[in-house]
Amino acid sequence: MKFTKLGRTAVVAVAGALLLSSCAANEGTAPATGGSEAPESTLSGDLAGAGSSAMGAAQEAWIAGFQMSNPDVNVTYDPAGSGAGREQFIAGGVGYGGSDAYLNDEELAGTFGACAADSLPVDLPVYISPIAVIFNVEGVDSLNLDAATIAGIFSGEITNWSDEAIASQNEGVTLPDATITAVHRSDDSGTTENFTQYLAANAPEVWTEGEFETWPASYGGEGAAQTSGVVDAVTNGTNTIGYADASRAGDLGTVALMVGDEYVPFSAEAAAAAVDASAPVEGRHEGDLAIELDRTTTEAGVYPLVLISYMIACTEYADADQAALVKAYLEYVVSAEGQQAAADNAGSAPISDDLRAQITASLEMIG
Numbered sequence: 001m002k003f004t005k006l007g008r009t010a011v012v013a014v015a016g017a018l019l020l021s022s023c024a025a026n027e028g029t030a031p032a033t034g035g036s037e038a039p040e041s042t043l044s045g046d047l048a049g050a051g052s053s054a055m056g057a058a059q060e061a062w063i064a065g066f067q068m069s070n071p072d073v074n075v076t077y078d079p080a081g082s083g084a085g086r087e088q089f090i091a092g093g094v095g096y097g098g099s100d101a102y103l104n105d106e107e108l109a110g111t112f113g114a115c116a117a118d119s120l121p122v123d124l125p126v127y128i129s130p131i132a133v134i135f136n137v138e139g140v141d142s143l144n145l146d147a148a149t150i151a152g153i154f155s156g157e158i159t160n161w162s163d164e165a166i167a168s169q170n171e172g173v174t175l176p177d178a179t180i181t182a183v184h185r186s187d188d189s190g191t192t193e194n195f196t197q198y199l200a201a202n203a204p205e206v207w208t209e210g211e212f213e214t215w216p217a218s219y220g221g222e223g224a225a226q227t228s229g230v231v232d233a234v235t236n237g238t239n240t241i242g243y244a245d246a247s248r249a250g251d252l253g254t255v256a257l258m259v260g261d262e263y264v265p266f267s268a269e270a271a272a273a274a275v276d277a278s279a280p281v282e283g284r285h286e287g288d289l290a291i292e293l294d295r296t297t298t299e300a301g302v303y304p305l306v307l308i309s310y311m312i313a314c315t316e317y318a319d320a321d322q323a324a325l326v327k328a329y330l331e332y333v334v335s336a337e338g339q340q341a342a343a344d345n346a347g348s349a350p351i352s353d354d355l356r357a358q359i360t361a362s363l364e365m366i367g
Contacts, residue, residue: 044072047325051078051085051098053226054191054245055127055309057346059098065341066332073325081226082309083188083213089114089121089312095322096330097312099123100190101213102281102290114322115314122287124359126333127309127342128275128349130266131195132246133255136234137161137176142265144169146258147202153241154182154199155206156220161239169258176239183233183242186223188213191307194293195243198305201295245307246271247347257305260298268349270303276352277302287315287362289355315365327366334359 049059056079063075080088082099089097092113102123112121133150135143149165152158158165161175185192192213199207209216215223224233227244234242234252246254246266256263264270277297281290295304311330317323332338339350351359 041070041072043070043325043328045074045321045325047073047075047096047322047329048094049075049077049085049096049098049311050080050088050094051312052082052100052127052190052309053079053228054100054129054248054307055079055098055342055346055348056227057247058127058309058342058348061341061345062329062333062338065338066329069332070328073329075325075329079226081185081187082190082193086312095313095317095326098309099312100307100309101193102288102310103312108285112314114317114319116316116318119314119316120285120288121312121314122285122362122365123290123310123312124330124334124362125275125289125291125308125355126311126330126351126359127307127346128268128271128351129307129309129347130246130268130271130303131191131198131243131305131307132249132266133241133243133257133305134231134234134249134252135241135255136237136252137178137239140173140175141253143173143253143255144258144263145255147199148206150255150257151199151203151206153180154184154219154221155208156182157206178239181237181240182221183224183230183237183240184215184219184221185225185227185230186215187225189226190309191227191243191245194307195305197293198295202304245346257303259302259304260300262300264301264303266303266305268343268347270301271306272349272352273299273302274304274306275308275349275355287365289358289362313366316367320367323367327363330363330366331360334363 059077085097086099088094090112159180161180162177197211200211224230227248230242230244231248234240256265277299278291278293281292284290297304313326334356342348343350
């Protein structure tokens with residue numbers, strides 16, 4: 001499955017079809033099965049989630065597919081951003097969180113409003129996608145850039161598209177003598193954390209602020225809220241550059257990253273390879289599956305600027321009915337059917353069978 005730029009029209013069409021099917025299911029019209037019908041669901045109630053805007057299209061597909069089989073369950077998801085999603089989950093405002101960054105030690109030391117006392121939530125990696133460096137320069141569809149050059153652009157050290165640092169890596173490409181407008185996320189963002197983690201690991205001499213979710217004023221640039229805001233700002237601007245979940249790249253130009261001695265464009269396969277080349281975070285509690293991505297790998301065919309989005313859920317809920325809904329929904333999300341729905345609608349890389357088995361074991365803890 002080659003993950004090239006995805007047309008927005010195709011994504012919207014798939015999402016629309018899924019959502020229409022969901023509506024039909026909720027109105028009591030069973031989808032055609034061509035054979036024996038699935039057992040009728042006994043689940044009912046409301047389940048709310050919030051968080052990562054990068055996985056918004058995947059959540060649309062998951063909700064539609066889940067509600068087709070569970071017409072009496074109403075699932076909603078607010079793509080308010082990873083930081084907002086974790087805050088709402090911690091406060092108990094939603095039954096599950098979506099985040100492009102796993103819960104940190106400080107967050108885990110606190111309390112969680114929806115969870116039973118003295119229980120801890122788990123981070124479950126359910127969505128894998130490259131982060132694309134996107135740009136809008138007339139006549140240019142793709143560029144090759146190393147991490148130091150990208151860091152120079154977003155830190156404000158490289159300010160013109162004709163700069164030698166860019167031109168030397170793109171022989172034969174006509175670059176304008178024009179000011180670069182670098183667009184970043186203005187909200188707390190797990191996509192920003194992943195992006196800056198990549199830059200900090202590969203270009204620390206240029207990217208001196210390290211990794212962060214909130215863009216510092218010292219780096220300047222133009223801010224835009226959520227994934228859609230960054231994509232719109234890059235699309236509607238001139239000589240702009242930004243970063244976003246690759247499923248939202250559309251017709252914008254994209255950057256192939258220097259990995260080892262080759263430039264690697266983003267693809268679902270290259271993103272999945274990055275996850276396979278990484279290890280679990282050490283010292284996490286039982287059931288938590290946080291992954292420490294290897295951003296500095298030089299392995300051939302790996303795209304290290306990858307985003308893993310986690311679903312965050314309690315292992316024990318204060319409300320047993322809520323626990324049943326979360327567990328059932330997440331079982332669908334990680335199923336082969338759910339992962340394929342996300343791949344079709346959001347261009348993500350389906351999780352491996354091994355990772356699915358690990359997540360399924362963690363879901364058995366939910367009660």
